[in-house]
Amino acid sequence: MKTDRVCELECNIDDMTAEEISFAAERIMAAGAKDVTVTPVIMKKGRPAMMITVMCADEDEEKERFARLLFRYTSTIGIREVISERFVLDREILSAETPYGTVRYKHVSGFGTDRIKAEYDDLAGIASSKDCSIAEARSLVMPYILEDLKHGADR
Numbered sequence: 001m002k003t004d005r006v007c008e009l010e011c012n013i014d015d016m017t018a019e020e021i022s023f024a025a026e027r028i029m030a031a032g033a034k035d036v037t038v039t040p041v042i043m044k045k046g047r048p049a050m051m052i053t054v055m056c057a058d059e060d061e062e063k064e065r066f067a068r069l070l071f072r073y074t075s076t077i078g079i080r081e082v083i084s085e086r087f088v089l090d091r092e093i094l095s096a097e098t099p100y101g102t103v104r105y106k107h108v109s110g111f112g113t114d115r116i117k118a119e120y121d122d123l124a125g126i127a128s129s130k131d132c133s134i135a136e137a138r139s140l141v142m143p144y145i146l147e148d149l150k151h152g153a154d155r
Helices: 018-030 060-073 120-130 134-154
Strands: 003-013 035-042 048-057 080-087 090-098 101-110 113-118
Touching (some): 018 035, 018 060, 101 120, 101 134, 113 134
Antiparallel strands (some): 003 048, 035 048, 090 101
């Protein structure tokens, strides 16, 4: 069984625009957060707000670094820290050569699960160049990804 510990830093924001919150989330994600989510919440007196949650490693340096970023990019005056254990799948990022270009994909396994998923950015590029949907692009490349995964297992 594979688990790890993560820290979730949370703050509620009721005085920033959607664009400002989006920019903050993008900057924090670009700084290396494991994940950033923005959730609509209702605060005291029925005020609508957004809760920003930043997932990072449970290490003092990382927690402080992301707390600094939350204070820099948002109007929050307080941040909650939640430490969690999480179950994680083993993952590897691979790439397959296709007639549409190189396509990266994730192979994840563990806990009785084994699955693959093509990377969105690569699918979006193919969909744009072929003027088709993401689902159609996925259908075009999946046979090549499955073949690549099969050959990888043979090596």
